[in-house]
Amino acid sequence: MNYSAGKFEVAVIGAGHAGIEAALASARLGCKTIVFTINMDAVGNCPCNPSIGGTAKGHLVREIDALGGEMGKTADECFLQSRMLNRGKGPAVHSLRAQIDRRKYSDVMKHKLELQSNLELHQAEITDIRKTDDGYILTTRMNAEYEVKTVIIATGTYLGGRIFVGEVSYESGPDGIFPATFLGKSLKELGLPLRRFKTGTPARVLRSSIDFSELEEQLGDEPPVPFSYETEKLGENKVKCHISWTNEKTKEIILENINRSPLYGGKIEGIGPRYCPSLEDKIVRFSEKQRHQLFIEPCGLDTEEMYLQGMSSSLPEEVQVKFYHTIKGLENCVIMRPAYAIEYDCVDPTEMNATLEFKNLPGLYGAGQFNGSSGYEEAAAQGLIAGINAAMKVQGKKPLVLDRSTSYIGTLIDDLVTKGANEPYRMMTSRSEYRLILRQDNADVRLTPIGYSLGLISEERWKKFNRKQEQIKQELYRIAHTTIPADEKLNEILVSRETTPVTEGTKLIDLLRRPQLSYSNLREVDVVRPELDSSVFEQVEIEVKYEGYIKKQLRQVEQMRNLEKKKLPSDFDYTELKGLRLEAQEKLNKIKPLNIGQASRISGVSPADISVLLIWLSQGKNNEPE
Amino acid sequence: MSIENTTVAAISTAQGEGGIGIIRISGNEAIEIADKVFTAVSGKKLSEHKGYTASFGYIKKDGEKLDEAVATIFRAPKSYTGEDVAELSCHGGMFITKEVLRAVLEAGAKPAPAGEFTKRAFLNGKLDLTEAEAVIDIISAKNKAAARAAISAKEGALWNRIEIIKRKLVTTAAHLSAWADYPEEDIEEVNEEKLKQTFNECMFDLNKLLETYDKGQTVKEGIDTVIAGKPNTGKSTLMNLISGHNRSIVTDIPGTTRDIVEETALVGDIVLRLSDTAGLRETADEVEKIGVRIAKERIDSCGLVLAVFDFSRELDDDDKALIEQIKDAPVIAVINKADLDGKLDEGYICNRIKRIVKISAKTGEGFESLEKEVANIAGTENFNPSEGILANERQRNAVFEAKGALKEAVNALEVGMTFDAVEVALEDAIEKILELTGERATEVVVDNVFHNFCLGK
Helix, strand or coil, rough: EEEEEEEEEEEECCCCHHHHHHHHHHHHHHEEEEEEEECCHCCCCCCCCCCCEEHHHHHHHHHHHHHHHCCCHHHHHHHEEEEECCCCCHHHHHHEEEEEEEEHHHHHHHHHHCCCCCCCCCCCCEEEEEECCCCCEEEEEEEEEEEEEEEEECCCCCCCCCEEECCCCEEHHHHCCCCCCHHHHHHHHHHCCEEEEEEECEEEEEEHCCCCCEEEEEECCCCCCCCCCCCCCCCCCCCCCEEEECCCHHHHHHHHHHHHHCCCCCCCCECCCCCCHHHHHHHCCCCCCCCCEEEEEECCCCCEEEEEEEECCCCCHHHHHHHHHHCCCCCCCCCCCCCCCEEEEECCCCHHCCCCCCCCCCCCCEEEHHEECCCHHHHHHHHHHHHHHHHHHHHCCCCCCCCCCCCCCHHHHHHHHCCCCCCCCCHHHHHCCCCCCCCHHHHHHHHHHHHHCCCCCHHHHHHHHHHHHHHHHHHHHEEEEEECCCCCCHHHHHHCCCCCCCCCCEHHHHHCCCCCCCCCCCCCCCCCCCCCHHHHHHHHHHHCCHHHHHHHHHHHHHHHHHHHHCEEECCCCHHHHHCCCHHHHHHHHHCCCEHHHHCCCCCCCCHHHHHHHHHHHHHHHHHHCC | HHHCCCEEECCCCCCCCCHHHHHEEECCCCHHHHHHHHCCCCCCCCHCCCCCCEEEEEECCEEEEEEEEEEEEECCCCCCCCCCEEEEEEEECCCHHHHHHHHHHHHEEECCCCCHHHHHHHHHHCCCHHHHHHHHHHHHHHHHHHHHHHHHHCCHHHHHHHHHHHHHHHHHHHHHHHHHCCCCCCCCCCHHCCCHHHHHHHHHHHHHHHHHCCCCCCCCCCCCEEEEECCCCCCCHHHHHHHCCCCHHHHCCCCCCCCCCCECCCEECEEEEEEEEECCCCCCCCCHHHHHHHHHHHHHHCCCEEEEEECCCCHHHHHHHHHHHHHCCEEEEEEEECCCCCCCCHHHHHHCCEEEECCCCCCCCCCCHHHHHHHHHHCCCCCCCHHHHHHHHHHHHHHHHHHHHHHHHHHHHHHHHCCHHHHHHHHHHHHHHHHHHHHHHHHHHHHHHHHHHCCCC
8 A cells, every 4th residue: 555655846766966966956946855765875876987077077067066066065075086187288178087985975975965954865766657737646665655746867777777797687776786677667658768778887806906016106186176166175185096908818808708798699788888888899899909098996995996997898707807817917806896787778868858857748857877878977967957947847937958058068968858869978078069168167157157046056155256257357457457578587488488589568468378378487577466366367367368269169159049049839840830841840849949049950950941940930929919 | 130140142143044143142241241352443342332322343353353243232121131232243154153152252251041031031021921931932942952952962073072071180180089088098199290281281182172173173064954764765865956956065074984974055045964864764684773773863963854755655654753753853844756646644744744845856846845944944933053053162162161260270280279279170170061961060070089989988
């Protein structure tokens, strides 16, 4: 017999990186929220790499933080080592990555959920979602029924999870936690088209069994930089990582046993990502490569488990032992957890709007791997938006849609809901056409005003933010009005930086425009420089140096926004619009774009189809009474 | 009010008819752009004129006089499109008109997409609301024509050469992306000198492409016309009749690698570039199958189809299949062998194809009616014999703009900008080329990253 367990405004299924941000956001926005986790010890689990951030993902973390999300702050609290990747390649591709203590991360996140008002954290497997007139009824395996207004599905790799290690396969979630086996059927009954995706993780090995003596070390930055705009200071790096390589022998063993891989043996039907293939994938697909790199990363301070980044595999455990032992430093390594592949159910994201709400199921949202993405950061980003929008829905407010020019978050969601995902979707800087303005250093400028207006940014932080913006403005004014005399000291600097000397006094701003010069080079001649935070100088310098490029991208943004402003109805049957080509009609009916801008990004919708839409739109508008 | 910020230009008179050729420029910068290519005899700039004024002068390109012309300007909102409009009327003829359009595009206008002027007119309230349906129809029809033109463009030699350059640029961009997005993977360092070299090579190739294009070596003039029909309907005889009618201008076009014979001939005032295709029929013969397949592709991409039927035989499945394939194309049904006894069901064809002529290719009887129909079809609103060439003009413009973007990439490298800025310029170049196919640079590049680089966890 089912029993009635309570009423909530927002229910979140899953307490991984997506679920956490979703639940915190909705609770902080004042909605009575419940979040379900299959296992209380798996809240905020990192079943793969013990790190947060990385290229483009670091951008996402900064953006989540700028909007008032939690991932960046918690990563800072649990950081072991931090590096700014791509220094020297340009500010657009600078990306922060931190090794983190994965158990601590999980504990800190769980504790934050526990302390959050309006939020209940409950261990339960949801087995059924039923639509009602004004919401949904969720049923747990313990026969509890929850009456809720909105639901966010953030099931990660738990939904229909199945693990593969060589010939062995069994139903399981990540890290041996049991999977969600009943919910899939219920979702199908709701009409959601599910499909199978696959991902994998390498082995964890015992630190003391590794010979580090001949391995290259990888150290953190000094001083390390935090993710969160609220973190004042990080402290010192606490660990080292190491680098090693596979060799001919590794390749030989893998090729000898390739038919024992469930992927090559045809047992796995799920689609794996091209960008994080297992080692056997890399060896088969790039057979000309003699060696592959791996990173040995600690999983925490209170554990001896080491993560072998780059070595994911679904070969049998005995083969794993053999090939890991061929690698320098790992000759005698003891495997604590074997590598495995995991297959899981996820949804076709084109079923959703850019609000992450399902088009045909009002009040139902999806986030994270369930939506076809990959990675903790991608998941958290969607969780935050889904949480915000569920709360907006409950409160009858306008939903939040971030367009592509505001953020990587917006780009990620637009890509998912407009183009769909044929494989788990990973964020990359190359995916953004606006990457010179979507930098990790200006995430606060782009998004904190939005976070503040939603109510996710504290007054104190808002004041601090505004102070910084004011300082940037003043400093920009100062350098435009400060002339540096063309004396010997200046020209010495210019010559040493291999840039042309000057013959007359030059504005500081014009010196800073030169790619060869920076604030730090010019310290000596810039005598009246005010004492400001380094992040202020960083902003000013980037704005000045990349001004031409930034302006050009801003013009493109303006054009794009003009198209985004032209809203399309969500309930129109495009086959009625005869001027559209058949392919365009079909695609538009499937995607139901929110506006002309989104429509123009659908493959198969031509510029002429867009013209037809524009004319049709203006016709409707003109017919409406003023 | 302008809906989009771009200023667009196109040839707004039907081409191939001689007389006057008009290039229409519409948008905020229309008059400014016209001033860049047009010099009035009076010495007065167009931007100093009021609306509804015309002035006589010259079109200049690269400092040289191209043609005499009359420039007429219309000030927003009092113009066809409701925007600022400049119209350059020159001496017609495909070559000059195209040259003037090109000068206008190089001065900063974008090639107008299908139906663009009408669309703008409508969106700016210049057309009645009741005309919306008609406007959509026009755009839709032009869209189909443009799609045909795009197919035909993809077959061209120019396209192939653009493709080669595109591949080179995409590979380079993918390398830059992989290098930036996977900093810890074992990826070859990006070498500044090598980058510069690749950009310069591509710029050189793009330039060469522009030069050969401008000499007209890769473009053939005239309406791309296919003579189609099942075997033994008299296609070759018809081809000989048309090309034989005016021997003085018949030229052989060598170099076609396919089993398609091409000739250029004048029919009335219209230049046709004729190709005689393999007879269309279901066949088991492998070699003939290839011929038939090529012929069918040609029908889908050409500017005009002359569908030949045999008056002395009954319609069969091959005939009907042809009718099905061509019914949406610009087509004239030519019922041949009119001198023999008729067994053909003319009504069946009449119901499906609008223009029909009856001739005897052997005796030449009925040729005038064919001439008349060709002239008629070339004069209709939706028939744009220049779409193929316009598609080429778009390609040329894409090449021109890609070259400009690459130049920016080289500049960025030379002043020492970081590679993220260089890559944005490079992707801009790729985007220009991809505009021809509707792909997006970021997607193509990301795809290539995964294809070419071994990356992973």
